[in-house]
Amino acid sequence: MRQQLEAIESMRLAPFGLRSAASRGRAYPEPESATRTAFTRDRDRIIHTTAFRRLMYKTQVFVFYEGDHYRTRLTHTLEVAQLGRSMANGLGGNEDLTEAICLAHDLGHAPFGHAGEHMLNQLMADHGGFNHNTQSYRIVTELERRYPDFHGLNLTYETREGMLKHETDYDVSEAAAYEPEKRASLEAQIANLADEIAYNAHDLDDGLRADLFTLDDLEELVVWRELCDKAGWRPGEHFSSLHRHEIIRELIGRSVTDVMRQTSAALEAGGIDSPERLQLHPHNVVGYSPEYGEKVRALKRFLYERMYRHYRLVRMQTKAERFIAGLFEAYIKEPHMLPAETYARLDEAPLARIVADYIAGMTDRYALDEWQKLYDPYIRA
Template sequence: MRYTREQLLELEDRALAPYAMRAAATRGREHPEPESAYRTPFQKDRDRVLHTTAFRRLEYKTQVFVNYEGDYYRTRLTHTLEVAQVARSLARALGLNEDLAEVVRQRHDLGHPPFGHAGEQVLAELMADHGGFDHNKQSLRIVTWLERRYPGFRGLNLTWEVREGIVKHETVYDLPSAEGYEPQLRPTLEAQIVNLADEIAYNAHDLDDGLRSGLLEPRMLAEVELLAELARELDLDLERLGEFDRRVFIRELLGWMITDVIEATDAAIARANVRTLEDVRRHPEALAGYSAAMAERMAELRRFLYTRLYRHYHIVRQVAKARHVLERLFAAYTRTPEMLPPTVQQAAEEEELFRAVCDYMAGMTDRYALEEYARLFDPYGR
């Protein structure tokens, strides 16, 4: 038996909670085009993002550890896939649209430059007098302008709700500017849970990578009440945490956080008497969130990761190297644009040199940026 798009939309309508976003109710695409015969609009969007050059490049972009540090650490690509899994789990438990949650998650990190948040900070500083740089806006720029895959328009021509989810992505570290996408209103619950899925995944998996690398020692976990309590619950000795025990610990930590979000968000929806998508959008605060107790514990975990991992001298050295590489590349390209590839030179003529250079550098992987640095500044480089 096969299912047409119309049948899939009917199944979706019957299965979802009344406040979920239905693909049949999308505000549509900027450029009219026929929909797929056997995919909903959000499924089509997911597939379009998956096949972009920008998505493939995430494989060699930093999450915490630069690509050359080893093959076992998270990259932007594996982080994106892990967040998508968390988002789908949250969406399914809350009766939300899994396809929308997945595609909103897939596209979020497309705009990240090489070397993680260090790279974003450097580009933001270098572009301060030329329109600025923000990875959320860069993600939107990629899917609406930079990717060229269709003859009738630039970009991917994604649905309005997916684009809204891009510009309204919000975490402790990312505060959005939603100009042009009803900034006075909340995004869909699907977009809201992606914000939480992002934080859940990077807290758990950065902790995992920190332990694997040796930059974090298991005994340090006792400094965080959430982690100490989980160790007691699992009867694990943090003085002798082996590899298998570490895997169990991280898996159960994810489970604790996901369960808390599901239960806390469901309770918030009930308290607010939310019955429609319009209720979600007009609610003064985000409905998706942690319980009060978990929110405090997550804040403590973030502080722990910042002081113990992200500010570890080894990571600080990586950040300093990244800054040096990107600053020198940017200066060389803008001073001598003739050394840029022809496609980038053409983009500079069509728009503006600094923005073209920024787009080019933001699209680089860690490996490509380091190779380009060697080509330009190593006297023996080819």
């Protein structure tokens, strides 16, 4: 059955899409699945990890106690995966590989979103730093312990490479072991854009829901005015949740359409007819058109200034940094406060890295509970 699936996949893919049958394999040899392609198997392994389940209670922008309807790191990941599959399908890329990369791209995120990551990176400055993208890679290659013959998930080379070559405005990871002279695959580049489209749309949605900025504030954005015009809403009129949903849908649709149109043109102009040629191309081929890209950059600047730097979020981020720092300092000072299973890993890595791994794996709720156990004398340990 796997061979049939591989044959169907090969017929469907464009010449520059990565074929699972041509995968460079896994670090540890394993028998192939009888019913799944290699990339489908990667996707399934990622979904079943402890790290994936923990994303349910990790901050995207709002901490879990702010409300039940804001995005979490898990719902963000699912939105990214859905967008990634859609774009891969339209561009002739491998949907399963794209989805696997999308599902794994935030596995290593610390609790409390970028505030937690920022503080861990500061605390780890003398010990190699901390980056959630690199941490995601560590999870799938080392930290998840689910198989008797190897650490990690033993994912294919292509999924691991796609994870390490994931690039955003915030993240560029070291990929020395994965032919650094080559760019990311089509599927990994699609995952990058799916990530950006998802967070631009849902942060705008959540920011409106949370009243972090007003409809009048948004009028400065060309893209907002265009979206409202399409939705048939005019300033001064009643703005309902249905208007908000329609505008967010239109933003996602426009973004995906622009990326696919621009990418198709870039693939054709570059004469790209193989995965190798795509990865050796001097520029990423997946991206926005220049005109739409400027509108997206303006939206991102708006969200940074009016949402991410809003006093309510800054207060939350400041508290989060204090929680993370308190946990880190306590465990470094007295490692015996670490759980036995975590303490046992001190034979494998330096104390600071073990502590960072432990904290990064926490959900927001667990981190708050641990902080209370360590610092509140009325809370039982």
